[in-house]
Amino acid sequence: MSEKVSVECCVIGGGPAGMMLGLLLARAGVNVLVLEKHADFLRDFRGDTVHPSTLQIMYELGLLDRLLELPHSRIEELTVRFGDSDVTVASFKNLPIRCRFVAIMPQWEFLNFIAREAERYSSFRLMMNTEATDLIEREGKIVGVAAHGPNGPLEILARLVVGADGRQSGFPERAGLEAEELGVPMDVFWFRLSRRVADDPSQAGGRFDRGRILVLIPRVGYWQVGYVIPKGSAERIRGVGLEAFRDMVGGAAPFARDRVQEIRSWDDVKLLTVRINRLRRWFRPGLLFIGDAAHAMSPVGGVGINLAIQDAVATANAVAVPLREDRLTTSDLERVQRRRELPMRATQKLQMVMQEAVIRPNLRAENKVGRMPIAFQLLRVFPPLRRVPAYLIGMGLRPEHVRTPTIPGSPG
Numbered sequence: 384m385s386e387k388v389s390v391e392c393c394v395i396g397g398g399p400a401g402m403m404l405g406l407l408l409a410r411a412g413v414n415v416l417v418l419e420k421h422a423d424f425l426r427d428f429r430g431d432t433v434h435p436s437t438l439q440i441m442y443e444l445g446l447l448d449r450l451l452e453l454p455h456s457r458i459e460e461l462t463v464r465f466g467d468s469d470v471t472v473a474s475f476k477n478l479p480i481r482c483r484f485v486a487i488m489p490q491w492e493f494l495n496f497i498a499r500e501a502e503r504y505s506s507f508r509l510m511m512n513t514e515a516t517d518l519i520e521r522e523g524k525i526v527g528v529a530a531h532g533p534n535g536p537l538e539i540l541a542r543l544v545v546g547a548d549g550r551q552s553g554f555p556e557r558a559g560l561e562a563e564e565l566g567v568p569m570d571v572f573w574f575r576l577s578r579r580v581a582d583d584p585s586q587a588g589g590r591f592d593r594g595r596i597l598v599l600i601p602r603v604g605y606w607q608v609g610y611v612i613p614k615g616s617a618e619r620i621r622g623v624g625l626e627a628f629r630d631m632v633g634g635a636a637p638f639a640r641d642r643v644q645e646i647r648s649w650d651d652v653k654l655l656t657v658r659i660n661r662l663r664r665w666f667r668p669g670l671l672f673i674g675d676a677a678h679a680m681s682p683v684g685g686v687g688i689n690l691a692i693q694d695a696v697a698t699a700n701a702v703a704v705p706l707r708e709d710r711l712t713t714s715d716l717e718r719v720q721r722r723r724e725l726p727m728r729a730t731q732k733l734q735m736v737m738q739e740a741v742i743r744p745n746l747r748a749e750n751k752v753g754r755m756p757i758a759f760q761l762l763r764v765f766p767p768l769r770r771v772p773a774y775l776i777g778m779g780l781r782p783e784h785v786r787t788p789t790i791p792g793s794p795g
C-alpha cells in the first residue's frame with residue numbers, strides 16, 4: 384500500500400535547480416515537496432562554483448551575507464596558459480553586479496544552506512532518500528509522481544511536477560519528450576592535489592601544452608584539477624596505468640610534479656562523461672524539466688550550475704502565483720522554455736565553438752607547444768575585452784531576478 388501525499392508542486396531532484404526552485408516556491412507560499420534520492424548532498428566534484436549571478440539572487444533573497452559566512456575561496460580572474468604564455472581571459476572585477484567574483488564552495492554546503500533556509504517555511508518539505516520512480520498520468524496530463532522512500536512506496540499528487548533530476552534523467556523519454564544530442568570531443572578526469580599558497584600559481588585557469596589540457600580551480604587547502612581527455616579514451620588511459628597518468632599530470636602542471644603521488648589509485652579520479660544535449664520541448668501538461676534534465680551543458684566555462692539556477696528562478700517567477708491560485712496552464716510552462724531556451728542555446732553554441740576552436744586541436748597537438756588562438760591573443764592585447772567572457776561566465780545571457788512574492792508573515 385502506497386502512502387499518499389498531495390502538494391501543489393513536486394520537484395524531482397535536490398540539485399541546484401531543484402533546491403533553488405523549492406526555496407523560491409516555498410517563500411511564495413506554494414506547497415512544495417522536493418524529492419532527493421540520496422541520503423545527503425555529499426558529492427565530490429559536482430561543480431562547486433557559485434557564480435556572481437547566483438550571488439546576486441542570494442542578495443535579492445537577503446541571504447548573501449549568511450551564505451558568504453561559509454568557508455569559500457574566491458576567483459576574480461581566470462588565466463589560461465598556452466605553452467609558456469599566460470593570458471587573463473576573464474576578469475570579474477568590473478561586472479555591474481554586487482559580487483565581482485565566483486565563490487567556490489562545496490556544492491553540498493551550498494545545498495545544505497538552501498535547504499536550511501527553505502525549511503524555515505512551513506510550505507516546504509524535503510524528502511531525502513526518496514527516489515522518484517515513475518510519473519503518474521491521467522487523461523494525457525501528468526498529475527503526480529510515484530516514488531520510493533525510506534518507509535516504502537509513495538504516491539505524490541501534484542498540480543505541477545518539475546523534473547530537476549540532472550543529466551541522467553530518464554523521465555523526459557518516458558514522458559515522450561525528445562532530446563537532441565550535440566557532439567563533444569572530450570571527457571574530463573577530476574581529482575585533487577594539495578595546494579601551497581606561497582609557491583603555487585595564484586589564479587584559477589587552464590593550461591594547454593603538447594596535447595594536454597588541465598583545468599585548475601583553487602580550493603581551500605587543495606587544487607581541484609580537471610584533466611581533459613579525448614572523448615571515450617578513459618579506459619585506454621586507465622589501461623596504460625596510474626604512473627603514466629601521474630606523469631601526464633606532472634607534465635601539464637610542473638609546479639605540482641612533487642604531489643602527483645597524492646593520486647593514490649583510480650578511485651581518487653572521477654570521470655565526467657561530457658555531454659551536450661537539450662530537450663526540444665521542456666514541458667507537457669502538468670510537467671516541466673529544468674537544469675541539466677532539460678539541457679546538459681559542456682564544462683567549458685563552468686556554467687552548468689549557473690544555468691540550472693537561472694532556470695529555477697525563471698520557473699518560480701512564471702509558476703508561483705498561478706500555482707498558488709490554482710490557475711496554472713501549459714502556457715505558463717511554455718513561457719519558461721521560451722525565456723530560458725535562447726540563453727541556453729547561445730551558451731551551448733559558444734561552448735561548441737570553444738570546443739572546436741581550442742580544445743579539439745589542442746587535444747590532437749601531442750608534439751606541439753600549445754599555440755594561443757587569435758581570440759586569446761586579442762584578450763591579451765585589449766584587456767577591456769576580458770569583460771565579455773567575464774559577463775558570459777559570471778552572469779550568463781539574460782540573467783534572471785527574483786520576482787516571486789513573499790507570503791505575508793513569512794520568515795524573509
Ligand SMILES: Cc1cc2nc3c(=O)[nH]c(=O)nc-3n(C[C@H](O)[C@H](O)[C@H](O)COP(=O)(O)OP(=O)(O)OC[C@H]3O[C@@H](n4cnc5c(N)ncnc54)[C@H](O)[C@@H]3O)c2cc1C
Nearest residue numbers: 396398399400420429430515548549674675685686687688
Ligand atoms: C564532475 C562534474 C564537475 C562539474 N563542474 C562544474 C563546475 O565547475 N561549474 C558548473 O557550473 N557546473 C559544473 N558541473 C555541472 C553542474 O554540476 C550541473 O550543471 C548542475 O549541478 C546541474 O544542476 P541540476 O540541479 O540541474 O542537476 P544535478 O546537480 O545533477 O541534480 C540532480 C539531483 O537529482 C537527484 N536525482 C536524480 N534522479 C532522481 C530521482 N529519480 N529521484 C530523486 N532524486 C533524483 C540527484 O541525486 C541530484 O541530487 C559539473 C558536473 C560534474 C558531473
